[in-house]
Amino acid sequence: MPKKSKGTTYTRKAVTTEIKAESGISVEIQGKWYRFLYSETRILPEGANEVEERRMLWDDVHEEVDKQVQEIFDILRGNSR
Numbered sequence: 001m002p003k004k005s006k007g008t009t010y011t012r013k014a015v016t017t018e019i020k021a022e023s024g025i026s027v028e029i030q031g032k033w034y035r036f037l038y039s040e041t042r043i044l045p046e047g048a049n050e051v052e053e054r055r056m057l058w059d060d061v062h063e064e065v066d067k068q069v070q071e072i073f074d075i076l077r078g079n080s081r
Contacts, residue, residue, distance in 0.1 A: 016050055017044055019042055020041040021058050021061045023039075023058075023062050023065045024036060024038070025069065038064040038068065040061055040064075
């Protein structure tokens with residue numbers, strides 16, 4: 001849907017075709033600091049619901065970082081998969 005720019009009469013004509021999300025966290029584990037990062041870029045097909053695609057992308061990147069943190073905890077506890 002075209003959107004007007006704040007403070008002007010110009011209407012946006014650009015179409016979002018790609019979205020990217022990055023997530024990260026630093027965690028201190030047994031006196032050592034670990035940094036976990038994940039980034040993902042997705043191409044939006046024509047007709048995609050941009051708002052829902054963004055929400056799902058954020059959910060996915062946060063979940064991936066959570067998995068990375070859990071993996072290091074499992075490894076340090078000797079419960080590696």
